[in-house]
Amino acid sequence: MSGEFDRVARLRAIFAGAHRGVILGIGDDAAILAGDVLATGAVLSTDAAIEDVHFRRAWIGQGVTWRDVAYRAAAAALSDLAAMGAEPRAMLTSWAFPRDVGDDVVDEIARGFRDAADVYGAPVIGGNLARAREIGLTTTVIGAAPARAPRRDGAQAGDVLWATGALGEAALGLAALEAGIAREPDAAAFVSRFVRPPSRIDAGRAAAQSAHAMIDVSDGLLQDLGHLCDASGVGARLDALAPTREADALARRLGVDARALLESGGDDYELLITAAPGVDLSRIAHPIGEITREPGIVGATTARTGFDHFG
Amino acid sequence: MSGEFDRVARLRAIFAGAHRGVILGIGDDAAILAGDVLATGAVLSTDAAIEDVHFRRAWIGQGVTWRDVAYRAAAAALSDLAAMGAEPRAMLTSWAFPRDVGDDVVDEIARGFRDAADVYGAPVIGGNLARAREIGLTTTVIGAAPARAPRRDGAQAGDVLWATGALGEAALGLAALEAGIAREPDAAAFVSRFVRPPSRIDAGRAAAQSAHAMIDVSDGLLQDLGHLCDASGVGARLDALAPTREADALARRLGVDARALLESGGDDYELLITAAPGVDLSRIAHPIGEITREPGIVGATTARTGFDHFG
The missing domain is CATH 3.90.650.10 (PurM-like C-terminal domain)
Known part of the structure; x- marks a missing residue:
């Protein structure tokens, strides 16, 4: 795989694009969202997709691509926003890769996140890359709260x-x-x-x-x-x-x-x-x-x- | 280790406490921050601490505790907010553990995050638990932007x-x-x-x-x-x-x-x-x-x- 800084440059290119409400995206110490997009309150959740727990390398080529694996990791995290009635605003995603994972796989994973970002309207505004013994994709999603967010504790008899x-x-x-x-x-x-x-x-x-x-x-x-x-x-x-x-x-x-x-x-x-x-x-x-x-x-x-x- | 739902209940207890601006913390699909805490704009960053890359189990007992390892993982993530001049508001942290990691270790890790949450004023409002072959602690931090966030690209000759x-x-x-x-x-x-x-x-x-x-x-x-x-x-x-x-x-x-x-x-x-x-x-x-x-x-x-x- 490329060096860390080449790699970040490649990812910035895949995730590039102007998005409403993103003041500063990938590339600095942290990303910045405009205040007004979160004026109704921020809804936040985090989720992980880990090799051999949530997906297997053996699936690749068997009707599933790395791009699909990544899409699913992002969609799983974003689903928690749906369950709060929230409107997705952004994602940050931290990736762990073993040494034998090549640039082509990382690019495919980035494209899968980009697909989900486009479908859900939640640009990838930050991330992290680290070595590990297995592939791990950990995604935090940020949304804007609805006027009234339905929780899991509000069900009433007769509903x-x-x-x-x-x-x-x-x-x-x-x-x-x-x-x-x-x-x-x-x-x-x-x-x-x-x-x-x-x-x-x-x-x-x-x-x-x-x-x-x-x-x-x-x-x-x-x-x-x-x-x-x-x-x-x-x-x-x-x-x-x-x-x-x-x-x-x-x-x-x-x-x-x-x-x-x-x-x-x-x-x-x-x-x-x-x-x-x-x-x-x-x-x-x-x-x-x-x-x-x-x-x-x-x-x-x-x-x-x-x-x-x-x- | 305890079952997932017992475990979440234990963690909720460790992370409990009322925090300004947190409308809904751990326990639902997603957490909710009050709109006004982010009215100046949200600053977001994510970081991972992975076993044998960022820390070693062999350190424990050699002058370092799991609580320290966790504190450091949180502090490393929060440092990115400092570098933007932001005020920390909240953290979400996703943990991966092998089967041989016991409840005592997980509680110690939770207490280390709680320590950092208290020092930095950034309550843990969400998280995720998953199995993995190695310990991984991935933390996303959310802060409120200053009126003017200093980026890395503004240095001028003579500064x-x-x-x-x-x-x-x-x-x-x-x-x-x-x-x-x-x-x-x-x-x-x-x-x-x-x-x-x-x-x-x-x-x-x-x-x-x-x-x-x-x-x-x-x-x-x-x-x-x-x-x-x-x-x-x-x-x-x-x-x-x-x-x-x-x-x-x-x-x-x-x-x-x-x-x-x-x-x-x-x-x-x-x-x-x-x-x-x-x-x-x-x-x-x-x-x-x-x-x-x-x-x-x-x-x-x-x-x-x-x-x-x-x-």
Whole structure:
């Protein structure tokens, strides 16, 4: 890989471009955002994507590129802004690379972040490069708060529970990738769903006005709904949730349970929203159940599981 | 180590406490800062401390604690705010741990960040935990911009070059630590200088009003001064710089060149400030040379070197 300072110059070129509200970007000790973009309050979150935990080098060339890996790392971090109803403003990303990672890979990773920056409207304004034994991409996202940010602790008994997009399909894409069939026609869309998660920023902003509670689904529906219920002191009843015919067919082929993935698969980056019964969120989401006074989640066919880094 | 959710609860307790301007801290999808704290503009930077690159487990018990390692990781990141003349407001920190790292170590690391949060006035408002093969602590710092943030590209020929504190002494502390004599009386102060870098926030804020350019010294005087000169299109002449008698004595004992460490040793986290000749910064710094029209740094006794992660 190039020396550190050549490398920074290359990255500055990839991340170049004027962005509203960025007074000073990459290249000085710190970046500066204009005051007015954060006048409504800053929303901040940080997330890491680490080799062999969040992605594998063996995926590259199997239907996934380094650019996808980077896009997904950024999108995962940005999803937390969606869950607060915030508008993304900027990203800083710190990268750790082993010595055997070449300039071409680093450029591809930069381009993946640039893709996400463009889709989400969040320019990369700072970063850091360090050596390590494994690849690590740690991203901090900064957004502007909505007038009223929906937290995870506001759900009320009687609320309708809404979800954006199709839950469990990212986990199915991951299973296809791990099975080595990522490029086959019936798998490619699911793999794409895994490596290029949808942006739910617009849905989050729209829901912020009326949501009682909101959370993004990164560790599986049952686990993240569980966090929301625990924080709010409520429970939930799920409607009968069914995978699509395509998802069910791929799951059978892979020998996995599509319904279990729907309930506990990770990496969806969809939003769970609770709102009073009269509120219509059908433009951005679909109803999947109801918030109940009794603690616990009923209506699931599988046990509440999900990813625990330290379990 | 505890499960992820128990762990987060433990960390929330360590990082608890009301802080001015923090509307929502650890525990939701993202943290929220009040709009008004950033009304002058947000200053942001990110930095990583990685095992065997920035610190070693073998140091622990040799005069250094995990709490020190964490403090240093936070202080290194916060130093970039000092170099912009910014006032720290908050930190987010993402941690990667191998399986063999116990709860006691994680708590100590949390306490070190808490120490730095208290010294710098920058509460930890968010974070992330992930598995990895080595320990990695990645910290993003957020500050409020001064009315005029001194960048590295503003130095002018004829400016006086000022430095805060004693350069090279952190590198001497590191050398003592690596030589296994960290706890000996003539070494302890230097090791402490390395693991608990000074806060130069106040100096940075004071200098911001009159500085033409400013940078923090993390990779060695010659290297960071070189960045400042390159960005400004100028050169510099250094006065004869001399280590203290104590530094010189320890350096001789360790078989290293105190003068070389002064010029090229890393980890100082002091500030270099350039200002017009009439400006008196003697309350916060001491003059070490002058900015020249001719490119290049003259007056150094050693070659321009410093740490390059990818060299």
